[in-house]
Each structure stands twice: as C-alpha cells, then as structure tokens.
Amino acid sequence: MEIALIFMLAGSLALLAQLSVLVAGKLRLDRAAAFERRVRRAAEADIILLLADEADEPARRRFAAALPSDPRARAAVAALILDYLPRLRGSVRDGVRALFSEAGFAEDYRRMLASRRREDRRRAAGALGALGDVAAFGDIARLLRDDAPEVRLQALAALGALGSGDAVAPILGAFAAGLVPFGPAAMSLLRLGAPAAPHLQHALTDPSPRVRALAAQLLGHLEWLPAAPDLSSLLRDPAPDVRREAARSLAHFGLDESCEPLALAMEDADPRLRAAAARALGATGAPRAVPILRRALADADPDVALAAAAALDALGRDGRAALAAAADADPRAGACADPVRAAGPGDLPLGPFGRAAAREVLDRATLGALHVADPAEVTI
Amino acid sequence: MRHAIVTALVYYNVAVLLYFALATCAYLTLLITSAGEVMRQARDARHADYDLLLTSPLTPAVAIIAPAYNEGAGIAQSVRSLLALRYPNHEVIVVNDGSTDDTLDVLRREFALRRIDALYHPALPTRPVRGVYVSALEPTLTVVDKENGGKADALNCGVNVARAPLFSSIDADSLLEPDALLRLVKPFVDEPDRVVAAGGIVRIANDLAVERGSVTAVQLPRRPLPMFQVVEYLRAFLAGRAGWSALNSLLIISGAFALFRRDLVLAVGGYTVGCLGEDAELVTRLHRHLRERRRPYKMVFLSDPVCWTEAPESLRVLRRQRRRWHRGLAETLSRHRGMFLRPRYGSVGSLAYPYFLAVELLAPVVEATGYLTLPLAWRLGALDPRVALLLLALAIVYGLVLSLGALAIEEYRHHRYPTWRDLLRLCAYGVAENVGYHQLTVLWRLEGLLDLLRHSPTWGTMERRGLGAS
Numbered sequence: 001m002e003i004a005l006i007f008m009l010a011g012s013l014a015l016l017a018q019l020s021v022l023v024a025g026k027l028r029l030d031r032a033a034a035f036e037r038r039v040r041r042a043a044e045a046d047i048i049l050l051l052a053d054e055a056d057e058p059a060r061r062r063f064a065a066a067l068p069s070d071p072r073a074r075a076a077v078a079a080l081i082l083d084y085l086p087r088l089r090g091s092v093r094d095g096v097r098a099l100f101s102e103a104g105f106a107e108d109y110r111r112m113l114a115s116r117r118r119e120d121r122r123r124a125a126g127a128l129g130a131l132g133d134v135a136a137f138g139d140i141a142r143l144l145r146d147d148a149p150e151v152r153l154q155a156l157a158a159l160g161a162l163g164s165g166d167a168v169a170p171i172l173g174a175f176a177a178g179l180v181p182f183g184p185a186a187m188s189l190l191r192l193g194a195p196a197a198p199h200l201q202h203a204l205t206d207p208s209p210r211v212r213a214l215a216a217q218l219l220g221h222l223e224w225l226p227a228a229p230d231l232s233s234l235l236r237d238p239a240p241d242v243r244r245e246a247a248r249s250l251a252h253f254g255l256d257e258s259c260e261p262l263a264l265a266m267e268d269a270d271p272r273l274r275a276a277a278a279r280a281l282g283a284t285g286a287p288r289a290v291p292i293l294r295r296a297l298a299d300a301d302p303d304v305a306l307a308a309a310a311a312l313d314a315l316g317r318d319g320r321a322a323l324a325a326a327a328d329a330d331p332r333a334g335a336c337a338d339p340v341r342a343a344g345p346g347d348l349p350l351g352p353f354g355r356a357a358a359r360e361v362l363d364r365a366t367l368g369a370l371h372v373a374d375p376a377e378v379t380i
Numbered sequence: 381m382r383h384a385i386v387t388a389l390v391y392y393n394v395a396v397l398l399y400f401a402l403a404t405c406a407y408l409t410l411l412i413t414s415a416g417e418v419m420r421q422a423r424d425a426r427h428a429d430y431d432l433l434l435t436s437p438l439t440p441a442v443a444i445i446a447p448a449y450n451e452g453a454g455i456a457q458s459v460r461s462l463l464a465l466r467y468p469n470h471e472v473i474v475v476n477d478g479s480t481d482d483t484l485d486v487l488r489r490e491f492a493l494r495r496i497d498a499l500y501h502p503a504l505p506t507r508p509v510r511g512v513y514v515s516a517l518e519p520t521l522t523v524v525d526k527e528n529g530g531k532a533d534a535l536n537c538g539v540n541v542a543r544a545p546l547f548s549s550i551d552a553d554s555l556l557e558p559d560a561l562l563r564l565v566k567p568f569v570d571e572p573d574r575v576v577a578a579g580g581i582v583r584i585a586n587d588l589a590v591e592r593g594s595v596t597a598v599q600l601p602r603r604p605l606p607m608f609q610v611v612e613y614l615r616a617f618l619a620g621r622a623g624w625s626a627l628n629s630l631l632i633i634s635g636a637f638a639l640f641r642r643d644l645v646l647a648v649g650g651y652t653v654g655c656l657g658e659d660a661e662l663v664t665r666l667h668r669h670l671r672e673r674r675r676p677y678k679m680v681f682l683s684d685p686v687c688w689t690e691a692p693e694s695l696r697v698l699r700r701q702r703r704r705w706h707r708g709l710a711e712t713l714s715r716h717r718g719m720f721l722r723p724r725y726g727s728v729g730s731l732a733y734p735y736f737l738a739v740e741l742l743a744p745v746v747e748a749t750g751y752l753t754l755p756l757a758w759r760l761g762a763l764d765p766r767v768a769l770l771l772l773a774l775a776i777v778y779g780l781v782l783s784l785g786a787l788a789i790e791e792y793r794h795h796r797y798p799t800w801r802d803l804l805r806l807c808a809y810g811v812a813e814n815v816g817y818h819q820l821t822v823l824w825r826l827e828g829l830l831d832l833l834r835h836s837p838t839w840g841t842m843e844r845r846g847l848g849a850s
Contacts, residue, residue, distance in 0.1 A: 004767065004770050004771060004774060005770065007401075007774055008770060008773060008774050008777065011774060011777035011778050011781060012777055014781045015777055015780055015781050015784065018781060018784040018785055018788055019784065021788050022784060022787060022788045022791055022803070022807075025788060025791050025792050026791055026800070026803060029791070029792075029795055149423075149424075150423040150424060150426070153424070153428075157429055157432075181570040181571050182569075182570060182571060182572060182573070183438065183566070183569035183570035183571065183572070184570060186438055187429075187432050187433070187436050187438060187569075190436065190437070190438070191432065221437050221438075
C-alpha cells in the first residue's frame, strides 16, 4: 500500500510537472509568435522601402536610424532581412550586406561565433554564411570541430555558401574525422563549385579511402577535366568504393584516353565497378571500346551485361552494329540488346519499367518462364 | 480450496503489480528517450537546407508505391498529393490490387490513363498483373492493375516495377505534406551507406481541410473516435517510435509512410504475403538480415515528415483494424522468435523484441485477466477496495503521464494544433480514453490474438469518406 502510494505521488508529481511544461511551453510559443508578429509588422514596411531603394546609402541610413534599440528586437529585424537575402541579387544584395556591416549586425554575429551558447554559434555561422562574410572564414572553419553537431553542420553549410576553395581541406578533415556526415559534407563541397575542384583533385591521394571516394564522386559531378588522369589511376585503388566512384566519375567526362584503365576495370571482381566502367566506356565514344563491351555482354552479372549493351548502343554506328551482331550470335546477348534497342538512344533505365524490364528479358533468357496473367495483356 | 484460490490470486496480483511496474518503467524510459530524440531531430531539421537537397545531384530518385484496394473515394486526391510532392526525382506507382469498386475508373478518368504494352519482371513473386497504364497528363505516374493478393502482394508488385534505388510505401488513402519525402530522404543522403529504412509520423486527417490533394488547414477531428486516435497516434509516434529510433531498434515503421532501400528489400525477399503486419515484419526481417551479417546500418523514425491518414470513424471498422494490427504484431514476433534475447541481434533482440512481446503483445492479456479476477477476488474477500482503487488511479495517472508527455513533445516540437482549445481537447481526450475506449481496445487486441490462434481468415477493408469530405 505504501509503495503504491509513493508511486501515486510520483506519478501525480510527474503529471503536474508535465502540465506545467505544457502550459509554459504553449505560453512561451504564443509569446514568441506574438513578438515576431509585432517586430515583423513594425519592420516590414521599412525593409520593403529599403529594398525598393536598392539599399543605397541614404536608404540604409534611414533604415539604421529607425532600428529598435532593444537587442532582441534588433536581432529579430536582422533575421527578417536575412530571410530576404537569398532572393536578392546584384546591387541590392551588396547594399544589404553593407547595411549589416554599418548597422553592426555582422560584427554582432562574428562575436556570437565564440558564444558559449550553441544556438548563438549556430545562428551566427548561418547568418555570416548567408552574408558571404569571408572575413569570418577562419572562425567558421574552426566551428567544424565544435562540440555541438548542429553547430558543425551549420558551419559546413556556411562554408559552402562562402564559396572559397580553401574550405575543402577543413571540410574533408572534419569528414575524415567523422565529425560531419557524408551528405552535408558532399553538398557543401558541391556548392563551392569550381573553386573546390583543384583541392578535391589533391584529395584523391588522401590516406582515407572515404575521402578519396568522396573527392572522386564530386569531381565527376563538377566535371573537372584535369582530374581525369588521376581518376583513371584510382581505378586501381585498393578500396572498392574508391574504384567504383572513379569509374562513375569518368562516365561524366567521356575521354578516349580513359579506355585502357576502364578496360582493366572491366576485369575487376566487383560487378558494380564493372557496370560503372561499362557505362563510362560507352561515354567515351571510342571505337576501341566496342570489343571490350561486346565481351562484357557475356558477363555473369546481368547488370554488367545490360550496362554493356546500353554502352554499345551509346557508342554509335559501330557499337550498334556490334550489338546487333552479338544479338544474332547469342540469345543472351540478344536478351540484353532487345530492351536497349527498344528504348532508343540513351542509357538505361528505359520504358515505364526501365531496368526491371530489361532484367526481365535477361532472366527469361536465363531463368525461364514469365509470371504474367495473360501474355496477351502484359506483353514483351 | 478457497484458501488455495485466494493464495493463487495473491500471487497473481503480485505478478501483475510487478508487470505493471516494469511496463511503466519501460514506457517512461521510452518517453524520456523519445523526447531527447525528437529534440535532437528538431535541432537537425532547423539547420537543414532542404532547398539545397532539392537541387542536389546527390538526392536519390524515389519510387512511391501506393497499393490501392477499393480506395475510389480518395484515390484521386491521394495521387495528386503524391505527384505534387516537392521532390526532384520521384515516380508514383499506384498498384490497384483487384479493387471491386471504381478505383481504376477514377484513376483512368482523373489522370487520362492509357494502357500500354509493358514488361513485368516478378523479381518478387506476385499475383498476376492484368494491365499497366501510364498517364497522358502526368509522365511520372504509372498504374498497375493486378489480381487481388493483399497489401503485401501489391507492394511487392510495386517494388518489382520501381526503378529508383529507394522506394516509399504509402497508403493510398493518405496524404503527404509537400516536403515530407524530401525530409524523409535526408538521412539517406546524409549517410547513404548506413541508412536502410526510414519512417515518418502518421497523423489523423479526419475533418482536415483538403483542396486538390493538399492540406489547407490543420484542425482536430470533430468526432470522438478519431479524437481518441489522435492522442493514441501522438503517443505511439512521439513517445514510442522516436525512442526506439534513438536506440536503432525500431521494429515497426508504419507502412502508411516508409522509405526503404530497394536493393535490400529485394535481397530479403520483399514483403511477406499473408502476414497482416507486413510493414513490421519486413522491418524486423531487415534487422535480422543485417545483424546476422554484422553490417552497420540505421533505421530511423523522423517526427517531422508528415503523412495524414483517415482514421476509422465507426467502432466496427476500428475493431477490425485493431484486431488486424495485433494479430500482425503477434505474427511478426512469432516468425522472428529466434531473435528473442539473442546477443547477436543487439538491442533489437535484447530490448525491442522483449518489450514488444511483454509490453505490447501481452498487455491486453494481463489487463483482461486482471479485470476478470476482480469480481472473484471481491467475492472471496481477497480484494481491498482501497488498494484496488489506488492501483486503478495509478494506472490512469501513468497513462496520463505518457499521453501528456507526448502532447508536450508535440507542442514544443511541432505545434500542429495551435489553439488553446485544441490543446484542451487533446488533454481531455487523453483523460477520457481511460474510461471505456482503452478497455475496448484491450478487448479488440485480445480478439486479434484469438483470431491468430484460431487461424481465422483475414477480414474486410476500411470504409472511407475520402479526405477533405465533410
């Protein structure tokens, strides 16, 4: 009985605590929403006027003079202007950036990068990234090693927005150390664009296979031609992921000189690498890729055989002739060729079912009957 | 004899008390873990740049598979909502699972479907396909018409047809929020080598304002039965699944809105046809497959990608649903009983499985026997009314702690029901469900277990008004 009473008391206290949390939370949210509405109402007209005047100097002066003195309200106004920033271009954008410097907002944010509150650090990194404040680059890069994951991720995004190739090394360092996940790191690096490419090319020799694979993948997306020889060399990398990403990236370039290393990659034990290499060979347009791909039509892995068929088709007249000849000579090669030819020019996937359809033809040739209700209704 | 019965009752009561204490501890631990996980997700989501995800070449293609069986009332809205999703590269595959209503006709009419000759490769065996249609209006829509084989069979058919590396299973009666898929795919982009499955939150859509497949205003249902289910769903997702997600031990990812790696699902043989809880069974099988191969992986629940679904409005339909769910859970646990307390399955075998077995599956048995022994104990004088009332109050108080905990998480993180009136209604239903509604669900879950023991055939379908209908 006593134990039950103690439980009851504890439960009731928990319930009371939750009720208080619920009510307090609701009140807090309502107050925050009301505050934001108030600030927005007061500042929105001024912001529109500022932007309408292209944020020129007199407009900025007028705007700065009308800013509220309360720091919370000032911060809210700054956040409001930042919301507009991604939609602004040219002189208006430059004017707004100048306003942030003149009104002291940028300085406030730079100070906040060292704040003890993680939310302040996160917000500051985001704002300075949006403003393109290159002066803060070093401080933001340091945040990649912050204790708080959300601060690290915001720093990553901010570095991507700053657009400097110097960001590649710290980003890859944080990625190699497991401080930031693949996706945000890759997106941030891609956002850097061409300035990142030479640094990524340098990273192809990084001791970490994860870094090499990431760099290889991104160089393909960036279509950075000078990296092609290095990517070809990576086809012999000890790490399978790196070899695969290198082959995929080479498909973006379609270079004749990649044929030999890609031909070697076609002998690799990893079928995903062989399939990627077949596609890359198709992209080269080189007649000497034809015999290699024709041999690959007999690959034990259907994905590789299909990729080879699609690649032959993409190689033009010689490739299509080779594909037709192979199809006549060997029913399995024919099974690869049919869906590719039916789809017309272009790589797989094709038709409404794409790869599934192509696989079906292959499996029918190798495994047996098709499972359909009525062949007249669902036809091949 | 009387003495023996009284002694047995006393022992039984002690066992029930211990069970109650352990279950309560498990619930509370899960609530606290869930709160931490939802807050962590909130921080992640706040800085996530979904616009960047929308334009990135790293964002993977997704096939959305919507199995439909007699969904004529809401299918057009649902498909429109799926097609309008804010996502760079997705296809929608509706699998008409031998509907006997006008589902296919509605689709034909609304989307100008045209029958095509196409191939069908049954990488996963399914019931025969009758025809394949593409839309003249929506190039990313494919409709597959097949013989009825159940939801799992229809999903397998969709998996066969899909081309994308990821596929999302969606109930055809559900609506996704425009950003839901983009948000759900983010873990796959972040950690493409590790994340194999993800699920979003399912919310009750009854009485929502819906226009052309999009939710235009969020409001709570007017009728009591869906209101009870709102509280239940919030509790299940925000005070349950979020916690299991933090422990990487999710045994259930709701089939109403889930995202899977297609290659892995093909590797494990797809959905199990004939299993009522096909979503939970697939997730458990994936855990088993990956843990047996010692592959690092993650299955995640995210609380902000929202799927709105229509909840049963009649006791008859709700009863069917709950019987089906509980029987599905029992089938899943029974099929994978080899995972129980086996160290090789990590936290799934040592925490999640025992929890779902003891707390979720057997709870109605314990509770029902408790109710049944009450009159006997009263009759034999073995019941102290004060203790009984105290224990009843305890059960209600701790039930409320869970419900209010879920509401607090909802209020802080999502704030979907903005007015004080909404909050009060939710709290009131959280209290009221303990009298009557909860006992009914206990009874229905017991019936589900009995159905399984009797090998009763599966039963009918949901009756729908269609989303946005008043």
